[in-house]
Amino acid sequence: xxxxxxxTPYPDLTIKETADAAxxxxxxxxxxxxxxxxxxxxxxxxxxxxPPPGKAEMIRVHSLGRLAWYADESDLCVGSLRQAYAxxxxxxxxxxxxxxxxxxxxxxxxxxxxxxxxxxxxxTATLAAVRKLRHLQIDVEALRMTLSALRGEAAGMPAAPSWxxxxxxxxxxxxxxxxxxxxxxAAAAGDFDGAFRHFRQLFGEDGTPLHxxxxxxxxxxxxxxxxxxxxxxxxxHVLAAVSEAMGxxxxxRMTLLMHHAAALTGDPEDAERHFRLATVNPAGDxxxxxxxxxxxxxxxxxxRRRRPLxxxxxxxxxxESFTRLGAAGLAEEARVELRASGVATAPxxxxxxxxxTAQQREIVRLAARGLRxxxxxxxxxLSPRTVSSHLYNVYPKLxxxxxxxxxxxxxxx
Numbered sequence: 070x071x072x073x074x075x076x077t078p079y080p081d082l083t084i085k086e087t088a089d090a091a092x093x094x095x096x097x098x099x100x101x102x103x104x105x106x107x108x109x110x111x112x113x114x115x116x117x118x119x120p121p122p123g124k125a126e127m128i129r130v131h132s133l134g135r136l137a138w139y140a141d142e143s144d145l146c147v148g149s150l151r152q153a154y155a156x157x158x159x160x161x162x163x164x165x166x167x168x169x170x171x172x173x174x175x176x177x178x179x180x181x182x183x184x185x186x187x188x189x190x191x192x193t194a195t196l197a198a199v200r201k202l203r204h205l206q207i208d209v210e211a212l213r214m215t216l217s218a219l220r221g222e223a224a225g226m227p228a229a230p231s232w233x234x235x236x237x238x239x240x241x242x243x244x245x246x247x248x249x250x251x252x253x254x255a256a257a258a259g260d261f262d263g264a265f266r267h268f269r270q271l272f273g274e275d276g277t278p279l280h281x282x283x284x285x286x287x288x289x290x291x292x293x294x295x296x297x298x299x300x301x302x303x304x305x306h307v308l309a310a311v312s313e314a315m316g317x318x319x320x321x322r323m324t325l326l327m328h329h330a331a332a333l334t335g336d337p338e339d340a341e342r343h344f345r346l347a348t349v350n351p352a353g354d355x356x357x358x359x360x361x362x363x364x365x366x367x368x369x370x371x372x373r374r375r376r377p378l379x380x381x382x383x384x385x386x387x388x389e390s391f392t393r394l395g396a397a398g399l400a401e402e403a404r405v406e407l408r409a410s411g412v413a414t415a416p417x418x419x420x421x422x423x424x425x426t427a428q429q430r431e432i433v434r435l436a437a438r439g440l441r442x443x444x445x446x447x448x449x450x451l452s453p454r455t456v457s458s459h460l461y462n463v464y465p466k467l468x469x470x471x472x473x474x475x476x477x478x479x480x481x482x
Contacts, residue, residue, distance in 0.1 A: 087125040090132035097139040102316040104139035127156035138172040141320035146176045171208040181357040184461035207231045211246035218257040220470035221398030245283035261297035276310025285311045292330040301334040329363045361390035377410035395470030437475035
């Protein structure tokens with residue numbers, strides 16, 4: 070097993086599996102279009118009789134999670150990084166986690182684990198403050214605002230100091246996260262001119278991505294804002310540049326996003342084909358928000374062509390997804406479209422607590438009092454992950470989208 074690089078000053082990297090995973094992450098960071106192939110090579114060698122010892126396994130699993138992020142294998146990213154962070158806490162190596170904390174939160178948001186994202190952002194903010202990682206503090210602010218906007222809450226712009234506290238030219242990822250937060254907030258507020266302006270800054274004049282990874286994954290947001298403001302031609306120019314940058318074999322996620330974008334801004338004769346390609350691949354269920362948005366836009370396109378019967382099942386599924394996620398603004402948009410297609414939407418349930426188990430009611434009660442997931446877990450003899458999962462599942466039933474809304478909802482507790 071000890072057949073890695075014998076000349077490295079880091080003994081854990083003398084183990085081949087660990088060294089290969091760490092090397093693959095560096096290669097993917099330099100050329101993300103190769104990430105999927107690099108991940109396939111690493112995973113092909115899994116299933117070893119026993120894992121590498123100690124910190125070597127921590128580094129390997131952490132590298133696997135980061136590589137999965139570049140490869141758009143978001144579920145694998147979340148699972149691997151969860152495991153790696155648990156190891157880091159055991160070894161007292163939380164500082165090493167800074168390499169992937171923003172990526173983990175992005176993956177949690179993308180995969181619909183919003184309650185867990187809240188908890189992760191809280192822990193990341195603490196680590197960033199203690200270790201004085203200013204760029205990570207700004208990343209947290211941007212991601213929090215993005216999540217608030219997706220929930221339909223008033224988000225506004227990231228605070229003015231965030232745009233000047235670090236050199237954004239040298240911190241392209243932080244810059245991209247700030248622009249995405251500003252664009253998402255503007256779109257949630259109905260300011261589609263502002264949304265287009267911010268999303269457009271994620272790309273150069275010629276459409277070149279500002280950030281090699283984050284910018285292309287906002288191309289559908291850009292195109293959706295362009296459609297609302299009559300800028301489809303400019304958005305199509307950016308989409309063409311993104312398509313070229315992704316190469317001949319884009320990831321499944323990017324393929325779905327580009328089909329969605331092409332349906333909104335491409336040749337009207339090809340729109341339905343692109344919408345179908347964006348919505349039928351079962352792999353897209355890994356990203357429930359993007360999948361629901363594609364279904365909503367497809368249904369709106371169908372309604373404009375007087376095909377309400379075809380639009381209804383898409384709208385029903387999109388509404389269910391938005392409600393489960395806690396995306397209140399998008400859920401209302403889907404609800405309005407559904408009513409316009411001739412379907413009466415169901416009224417809100419009078420007693421949401423009636424749907425909860427006794428354990429879920431206790432978790433909600435403690436969360437409403439302000440306890441963190443770890444504190445709740447200690448009191449109820451559960452794991453923090455179980456607490457997070459329960460909160461994630463009960464938020465839609467309670468008609469809330471975030472933790473801080475529980476206190477006002479159950480003020481009598």
